[in-house]
Amino acid sequence: MSKYRLSKCPVCGGKLNIIKYRCEECGTEISGNFELEEFAQLTNQQLNFLKIFIKVRGNLSELQKELGISYPTAKARLEEVATAMGYESESIESREKTLEILEKIEKGEITPEDAKELLKKYKK
Numbered sequence: 262m263s264k265y266r267l268s269k270c271p272v273c274g275g276k277l278n279i280i281k282y283r284c285e286e287c288g289t290e291i292s293g294n295f296e297l298e299e300f301a302q303l304t305n306q307q308l309n310f311l312k313i314f315i316k317v318r319g320n321l322s323e324l325q326k327e328l329g330i331s332y333p334t335a336k337a338r339l340e341e342v343a344t345a346m347g348y349e350s351e352s353i354e355s356r357e358k359t360l361e362i363l364e365k366i367e368k369g370e371i372t373p374e375d376a377k378e379l380l381k382k383y384k385k
Contacts (some may be wrong), residue, residue: 268302292325299346307342314339 267277278297303311310328317323321335329334337360362379365371370378 268297299300303342303345307338307345310338314342331367333360333367336360336363 269275270277277297279297280292282291282295283289295339298310300308313327314324317327319361321332321339324330325332330338340356359380362371366376368375
């Protein structure tokens with residue numbers, strides 16, 4: 262059974278540092294303070310989302326079907342993964358406003374055309 266690197270402390274949830282690597286073949290040990298790569302820092306839910314995103318070749322419509330989620334939820338999860346990997350594309354305020362507008366569409370409170378106009382005004 263494969264073992265995965267831990268990125269969070271199983272006791273308190275704090276950040277773990279890798280301080281030693283050991284070769285299984287020759288026993289060589291390398292000590293230091295090593296950073297986790299971006300993928301190792303993702304949660305299991307984020308990794309699963311990313312695997313399915315790759316499986317469907319980035320097609321959000323197919324991703325929605327595969328996961329049984331709405332477009333706004335798929336978009337929000339994709340943004341969450343990008344942010345977790347250090348890619349900050351929008352300000353938090355802008356992202357929250359966009360998600361709020363998408364949720365209003367999903368609930369039928371506004372039309373997509375209304376949302377388009379709101380986003381245009383907000384993004385200026």
